Amino acid sequence: xxxxxxxxxxxxxxxxxxxxxxxxxxxxxxxxxxxxxxxxxxxxxxxxxxxxxxxxxxxxxxxxxxxxxxxxxxxxxxxxxxxxxxxxxxxxxxxxxxxxxxxxxxxxxxxxxxxxxxxxxxxxxxxxxxxxxxxxxxxxxxxxxxxxxxxxxxxxxxxxxxxxxxxxxxxxxxxxxxxxxxxxxxxxxxxxxxxxxxxxxxxxxxxxxxxxxxxxxxxxxxxxxxxxxxxxxxxxxxxxxxxxxxxxxxxxxxxxxxxxxxxxxxxxxxxxxxxxxxxxxxxxxxxxxxxxxxxxxxxxxxxxxxxxx
Numbered sequence: 001x002x003x004x005x006x007x008x009x010x011x012x013x014x015x016x017x018x019x020x021x022x023x024x025x026x027x028x029x030x031x032x033x034x035x036x037x038x039x040x041x042x043x044x045x046x047x048x049x050x051x052x053x054x055x056x057x058x059x060x061x062x063x064x065x066x067x068x069x070x071x072x073x074x075x076x077x078x079x080x081x082x083x084x085x086x087x088x089x090x091x092x093x094x095x096x097x098x099x100x101x102x103x104x105x106x107x108x109x110x111x112x113x114x115x116x117x118x119x120x121x122x123x124x125x126x127x128x129x130x131x132x133x134x135x136x137x138x139x140x141x142x143x144x145x146x147x148x149x150x151x152x153x154x155x156x157x158x159x160x161x162x163x164x165x166x167x168x169x170x171x172x173x174x175x176x177x178x179x180x181x182x183x184x185x186x187x188x189x190x191x192x193x194x195x196x197x198x199x200x201x202x203x204x205x206x207x208x209x210x211x212x213x214x215x216x217x218x219x220x221x222x223x224x225x226x227x228x229x230x231x232x233x234x235x236x237x238x239x240x241x242x243x244x245x246x247x248x249x250x251x252x253x254x255x256x257x258x259x260x261x262x263x264x265x266x267x268x269x270x271x272x273x274x275x276x277x278x279x280x281x282x283x284x285x286x287x288x289x290x291x292x293x294x295x296x297x298x299x300x301x302x303x304x305x306x307x308x309x
Contacts, residue, residue: 034070034275035061038172038203038245039290039301040267049297050270057299059276060289070275079115079172079268080132082165083107084157085143086179088123091209092148099209100178101143102254103261107176108136110265119143120164122157123150124185154179154233155186158204158240159193166200172271174203174246176264181208181233190236194243198302203246203271205264206237207257215252245301274301283307 037059041049054071083104091097108117119130119142130142154177161175197204212218214230222228234250241248247267249260274290285306290299 033278035278035288035305036070036201037274037276037288037290037301038174038201039272039274039299040203040245040247040270041272041292041297041299042267043298044296046263048266048270049292049294052272052292052294052297056293057272057274058291058293059274060291061276061279061286063287063289064279066276066279068274068276070273072273073270079111079174079271080165081107081111081115081117081173081268082161082175083117083119083139084161084175084177084179085119085121085129085146086123086152086154086157086177087121087146087148088150088152088184089148090152090180090182090184095211096180096209097148099251099254099257101140103178103207103209103257104143105140106258106261107265107268108139110262110269111136112269118165120157120161121146122153122160123148124153126153126157126160151185152179152183153185153187154181154183155188155190155193159188159196162193162197162200162202162204166202172268172273174205174268174271176205176207176268177237178207178209179233179237180210180230181206181237182229183233183236190239194240195306197240197244198304199306201302201305202244203302204240204244205246205267206241206248207260207264208234208237208248208250209257210234210250210252212252215250215256217250217256218252242300243303245303247300278307281307283309 059066116132117139118132119139120128130139165173210230213222238248251257287304290301292299
């Protein structure tokens, strides 16, 4: 606790994030009943497709096409990115600590001057380090003051982070978590957190830092024969990403880290926002899909939503 208070004092930050003012961003507030989707389009090589028009996108709810009544391209709104750093004891190693800081630095460097970022950390608990700001240097400096310690409540932290960023209204937004993927202390289950993040329309991007023996792309990967704790953690984080409309990366060297961080930042810069009127029906989970009519383009979004009562 003393460590956290020292960090908060040094950063001039007051918990929680929801108490920090933000600049105005375009919203769909006049049509609050709309289903709003954050969507990212990529080509066959995973590169963001940035010039799609409204007529090139299709929204399906439970397999049925829905008219798109609101459409916004990424460049029409500032982005808000909540960087979530695993600062538990399991990250207490030179590779993991340096990788986390480098990932945050890479993502911040790719954001536009008008974009806002905030930094939160977690071990067995979740707390704020740097509040919403356009000054990216403050965020970079914030992570340096934190020393890894304690157990890991990853799922609890993702739940807090998604609710924090969703509390500020509409606009391009995402949670980016840098972790080793191993949870030892959460009270929440992955299933419950995933369900809530989908309802909030918060894409979750995961960057899992592992040793080469736990990296499927490494020549010395050992997971082919025996599933490791890191592999199980990576699988869960992939589920978070796929259900929320984000993406997941596993890295074990600085080249992979740089590539993943750059890709995440590019996707955040080119996030589409779609809105449609939900059809009548019972209050139960509804599957959602967004397609592009342009050949070779894949669109990611959250897997569905639960209508309000």
